[in-house]
Amino acid sequence: MTAFARRAGTLAVLAAAPLLLSGAPAWAHEHGAPAGASAPDVTAVFVRCLALLGVAVAAGLSVSGRPGVRRWTIAAAVTGAVAELSAAPSVVSALLAAAVLALPWLPVRAAAAVGAAAGLGVVLPAAPLGPLTVVLLAGLGCVALQCARPAPAVGWPQAAAAAGAVAVAVSLAGAPQPPDPGVPMLRTVAVGAGALPVFVTPQAPGWNLVHFGAEDVQAGLDPGALTPARARPGTAGSWALVNLPAGRSRLWIARGGATGSLKLDTGRTPSRADVTTDDGPECASAALGAVLAGSRERAGACPAQELTRDDAGALRAMVAFVAGRHAAAVSVVSDGSPRGAAARAVVESAARAAGLPVTGPGEHPLFVLSGWAAADATLRDVGAGRVRAQGSYLAPWLLNGPLLTAPSAPLLPLRFDVHDSTPSGYLAALTAAFPGEAPTGVGYTSWMRRHDVPAGPLRLYAASQLFVPGDQGHDHQHSASWVPSGTVTAVTGRLA
Known part of the structure; x- marks a missing residue:
């Protein structure tokens, strides 16, 4: 040479x-x-x-x-x-x-x-x-x-x-790895001068739910034919259903006149998670909690597909609490999901055993056992006086800030205190990875299991909003909390 x-x-x-x-x-x-x-x-x-x-x-x-x-x-x-x-x-x-x-x-x-x-x-x-x-x-x-x-x-x-x-x-060095095929994926995507948090679940062949940490977002596989993402009841941000092919593809994202993209790899195996129903956002929240905990496993069945033993026990304990307060009757609002049907059966059986009639809404406790979308409508009706109730008793999976803003006196049976260090760790991880996203009970439960954190004693908690008169010179609009401008507080001791 x-x-x-x-x-x-x-x-x-x-x-x-x-x-x-x-x-x-x-x-x-x-x-x-x-x-x-x-x-x-x-x-x-x-x-x-x-x-x-x-x-x-x-x-x-x-x-x-x-x-x-x-x-x-x-x-x-x-x-x-x-x-x-x-x-x-x-x-x-x-x-x-x-x-x-x-x-x-x-x-x-x-x-x-x-x-x-x-x-x-x-x-x-x-x-x-x-x-x-x-x-x-x-x-x-x-x-x-x-x-x-x-x-x-x-x-x-x-x-x-x-x-x-x-x-x-x-x-x-330090560059992001490609997506794990068939595993829910959380990424921050550059769209114009901004960065947009994006969560894709289950990232498998077929219909996928894509969650964005902003509104006014469009998404799709064809940059010339993007579909607007929309808000969902009881949630923050926006959501889009995208039918992804098997293997690798590219998701195009547009906002404010700017466009970005994200490479996906769905693998070849369909997922058991059905995100096309109203329960899709709850399913995504559970998957997001697992991802935040470091999971690289495929998404399993959505929480609405079955009633867990812990949740069934929490519902029975809540009925016993209401019976101990000498309520005249109870009413139940549920949905057609497998979990909703099973939860209704558990509450009605426990109410009959306690001698409580199950009737329509009235001046007695209202048990809300549906998914997020139906619960959002019910609690708004209670807050507006369109549905009569002597307090709203919510299923554990309804711990979700946007649902708890309506003035419906909500009570929930939980096995953890949101102010403890472990739930606070989940909240910090969620805030860092997906700013503006609301923490949820199903998300924390999924996160907690992968950290081998044992469940605590079952107590009844009240969700309430705090109103401070006047301008105190503090901006709490973007602060992270389990209830926007509010808190969740224990109101009972250990439930039997």
């Missing part, structure tokens, strides 16, 4: 470095940044670069077979192995480190095979599959080939190749 060609190649590699760095944010936005994620740690980026370059240099020098470079090969192998273990400590990293450490003592052919395998093992966790992965592998291969030449180990071509590899590594 002539000196001119070497210098031209050097300049080309050095010129490509800033282009790769500038292109990294655009590539990241295609996948969407993990919601609530912070900027990558500079130290972690540097360690990853050391691991990548250490493996490439050690492999190249091992293949060269030149005398007098054993100590440099050992130094590069140790650097790469230690950096790999520091970047991602695991059993796989330990095996990769052992393979890299063996390179200085392997024959040429064995060193070539082991070096190639170790290079792939180090690169793939750092860079999702795609064009930049190919560039990164090519850059590391260039380093290895230059080191394997029967020439001095360090020169302008080697330095240029190393600079290009470092640039690519820096651009990829």
Whole structure:
């Protein structure tokens, strides 16, 4: 190779470095940044670069077979192995480190095979599959080939190749991974100058519910034919039903004249979660709680598909509480979901056992056992006086701030106090990842199970709003709480 060609190649590699760095944010936005994620740690980026370059240099020098470079090969192998273990400590990293450490003592052919395998093992966790992965592998291969030449180990071509590899590594380190196929996905998507939190569930072939942390949003698979997302009763933000194909696709999102996109991968297996009904937002809230807890599992059946043993016990205890207050009768509002039908049967059976008639609405307790949409309408009717009731007794799954703003004297049986540290941890995680989203009982329950937090004693809680007269100079509009401008407080001791 002539000196001119070497210098031209050097300049080309050095010129490509800033282009790769500038292109990294655009590539990241295609996948969407993990919601609530912070900027990558500079130290972690540097360690990853050391691991990548250490493996490439050690492999190249091992293949060269030149005398007098054993100590440099050992130094590069140790650097790469230690950096790999520091970047991602695991059993796989330990095996990769052992393979890299063996390179200085392997024959040429064995060193070539082991070096190639170790290079792939180090690169793939750092860079999702795609064009930049190919560039990164090519850059590391260039380093290895230059080191394997029967020439001095360090020169302008080697330095240029190393600079290009470092640039690519820096651009990829900390970048978001592609979506897990068939797993609900939470991302922050760049739309114009703003960032929009987006949650897709179940991210499986067929109908999916897409939740946005804003209104006036449009979404769809065709940028020329987007569907407006709409508000849902008892929820915040907006929602859109999108029919996704199997495998990879791109979701287009528009707001305020700007457009962004999000890459999806639904996999090939349909989900058991049916998000097309009015209970879809509750199903999404449960899935979101699991994602916030670090779950990477497929979405299961929606909460409205069955009545859990804990919820059935809470309903019986609530009937016993009402009976102990000598109520004349009770009334029930439910829906046609499997959970709603089962909950009605439990309450009616417990009421008969306690000698309480079950009648229409009147001057007696009203048990609300439906999903969010029907409960929203019922509680608004109670607050407006269109439905008579002596207090509203809500099922546990109706702990949802937007539902509790109507003046309907709502009471709920819960096994946790929202002011304790664990529910506060869920609230903080939700606020950081999806600003403006309302915390819910089903979301916290899903989050709590994945943190192995035991349920507490069952108590009856009252949801109430707090009104402070006059302007106190504080803006609470965007503060996070379980009830907007209100609180949830225990009003009984442990229920039997």
